[in-house]
Amino acid sequence: MFQQIKEKSPLIHCITNHVVSNFQANGLLAIGASPIMGEAHEEAAELAALSQAVSLNIGTLHAESLKSMLIAGKKANQLGIPVVLDPVGAGVSKFRIEAVREILGRVDVNVLRCNAGELAAIAGEQWQSKGVDAGEGLLDIKKLAVSTAKKLGLLVAVTGATDIITDGKSVSKIPFGNPMMTSITGTGCLLSSVVAAGLAVSTNNPMKTVEDVFRFYAIVGERASRNAALSGDFQVAFLNQLASLTDREVTQRISLQEETV
């Protein structure tokens, strides 16, 4: 699939936050996709219509960008273009959680990519979130992901030490990755837009596409951590691995894991 992304270079319309906008654009370029960031409501429908996937992220949401997300999301739905939602910090304010509910109510989101705290907030469960980070809680995240996917009728992809992906029926766990991935801001946000790029080129089996993207991304994190002692180096190493990791190397890494279990 990542070879296909390089060949087709899908245009990904990102309405995202101003913390990670640059990292997200560079990460998409690194995998061979073509990012366009744009949050004015005047152009939201046009940009969505030009794109092969739409990536919505509420990290620094305001009334204007929320309006744009609804316009872009609805235009994407009309044209059959996949939509990914990253509900950054969904539980930290009334504004964010209401916005997430409005987007989910008015746009057919294909994939909800979130951390455990954001999932808990969306499901209306108790959780000790810490700003935009996952935080802590006692819930069974797998169960919550399954029930949320069923209730909302979409794919839920929850990140953490082990990632969980579900369509409400089957569940897949991705055990790869490295804790250094949480030492820089934006790895979650970029992952959501990489999922959008995957869906843009591979539409037959969305669940498998999300699994493949998550495996690839986690292995990127593992390899980047080998070449970086501290977070500044890690960010550069991460972009370099995004640009250079091949589908074949991913397959090799997975088979190594399978041999050891």
Ligand SMILES: Nc1ncnc2c1ncn2[C@@H]1O[C@H](COP(=O)(O)OP(=O)(O)O)[C@@H](O)[C@H]1O
């Ligand atoms: N403890 C961990 N060990 C390995 N990988 C992790 C760990 N925590 C998060 N990751 C990875 O870091 C990336 C970002 O996840 P996360 O920090 O949960 O998202 P967010 O930035 O939205 O909070 C994901 O690819 C996830 O798999």
Ligand SMILES: Cc1ncsc1CCOP(=O)(O)O
């Ligand atoms: C720190 C911060 N504040 C608002 S958005 C944002 C970036 C969050 O990025 P990620 O959730 O991918 O770490």
